Amino acid sequence: MKPSRENRLLPSVLGAIGNTPMVELSRVTRGVEGRIVAKLEYLNPGYSKKDRIALQMIEEAEADSSLEPGQTVVELTSGNTGTGLAIVCAVKGYPFVAVMSKGNSVERARMMQALGAELVLVDQLPDSMPGEVSGEDLALVESVASRIAAERNAFRADQFHLQSCVRAHYLHTAQEMLRQSDETIDVFCEFVGTGSAFGGCSAAFKEHEIMCYIVEPAGAAVLAGHPVTQPNHRIQGGGYAKQKLDLIDERLVDGYLQVSDEEAINMARRLAREEGIFAGFSSGANVAAALQLLTSTHVGKTIAVLLCDSGLKYLSTDLWA
Numbered sequence: 581m582k583p584s585r586e587n588r589l590l591p592s593v594l595g596a597i598g599n600t601p602m603v604e605l606s607r608v609t610r611g612v613e614g615r616i617v618a619k620l621e622y623l624n625p626g627y628s629k630k631d632r633i634a635l636q637m638i639e640e641a642e643a644d645s646s647l648e649p650g651q652t653v654v655e656l657t658s659g660n661t662g663t664g665l666a667i668v669c670a671v672k673g674y675p676f677v678a679v680m681s682k683g684n685s686v687e688r689a690r691m692m693q694a695l696g697a698e699l700v701l702v703d704q705l706p707d708s709m710p711g712e713v714s715g716e717d718l719a720l721v722e723s724v725a726s727r728i729a730a731e732r733n734a735f736r737a738d739q740f741h742l743q744s745c746v747r748a749h750y751l752h753t754a755q756e757m758l759r760q761s762d763e764t765i766d767v768f769c770e771f772v773g774t775g776s777a778f779g780g781c782s783a784a785f786k787e788h789e790i791m792c793y794i795v796e797p798a799g800a801a802v803l804a805g806h807p808v809t810q811p812n813h814r815i816q817g818g819g820y821a822k823q824k825l826d827l828i829d830e831r832l833v834d835g836y837l838q839v840s841d842e843e844a845i846n847m848a849r850r851l852a853r854e855e856g857i858f859a860g861f862s863s864g865a866n867v868a869a870a871l872q873l874l875t876s877t878h879v880g881k882t883i884a885v886l887l888c889d890s891g892l893k894y895l896s897t898d899l900w901a
Contacts, residue, residue: 628889634664636748659688666695712812749780773818775825804836
């Protein structure tokens with residue numbers, strides 16, 4: 581069990597990763613039977629849940645010698661994993677190259693650079709819109725990241741495939757949520773990007789008979805088996821229309837939920853105004869999906885969500901216009 585960081589001096593900022601608070605969203609659920617409890621992942625040092633996988637990937641790679649002292653680390657990112665890796669690599673002394681689509685918000689790029697990352701920005705496809713990164717845009721980023729990793733003999737912190745990312749959430753995030761909720765959680769739902777948070781948390785939660793739902797953007801819900809009609813949705817960090825994610829065990833999925841751009845944005849704004857929680861698009865999507873369940877198939881239940889990243893990462897977008 582990771583010890584609490586309260587009342588002790590931390591040897592570095594890496595000790596501040598994890599053990600985030602969990603709160604009940606009693607205002608956005610006013611008049612609804614049931615509860616939504618939310619893990620404030622935006623209070624990690626890099627302002628997102630991805631700090632957890634960044635630390636786990638690097639520490640496991642150090643332990644098995646797949647990452648050598650001074651070796652360069654490379655990864656594609658929408659900004660959050662890159663920020664987490666920039667923090668971990670800065671503390672541990674590894675050069676880090678973040679490869680990101682120009683469609684992601686500029687705040688993320690500036691934060692990674694401030695943390696010492698070398699940033700490589702990749703052009704979007706001609707028909708893509710800034711702030712709306714499609715699966716095809718991500719494929720371009722993957723191609724560049726793979727080339728740079730080969731050229732520099734770098735360690736690839738591959739967040740779409742490394743099982744260390746799942747373990748970060750199985751060993752820590754889910755266990756914290758169970759303790760903080762006194763094991764009262766009935767349902768978990770999570771907006772899927774790489775699938776690591778859903779994969780790790782669902783594996784832990786199924787040991788407690790908790791139902792687990794995947795959240796996807798409306799119009800890009802390929803995991804649910806739907807055709808892609810809106811590849812350029814606005815919920816950054818996920819919904820890339822990948823038909824299979826290696827980090828998700830489909831046997832642990834109880835159902836699929838879709839959330840529109842408007843629903844995610846409106847809920848993110850409600851979280852800020854009504855709960856004092858300043859979070860991003862995917863956090864709004866998670867709470868909107870949880871509210872769908874509370875008003876339909878899971879009336880009266882306790883539904884747990886992650887609030888994935890900070891609203892500070894979207895000040896240049898129209899989320900807060």
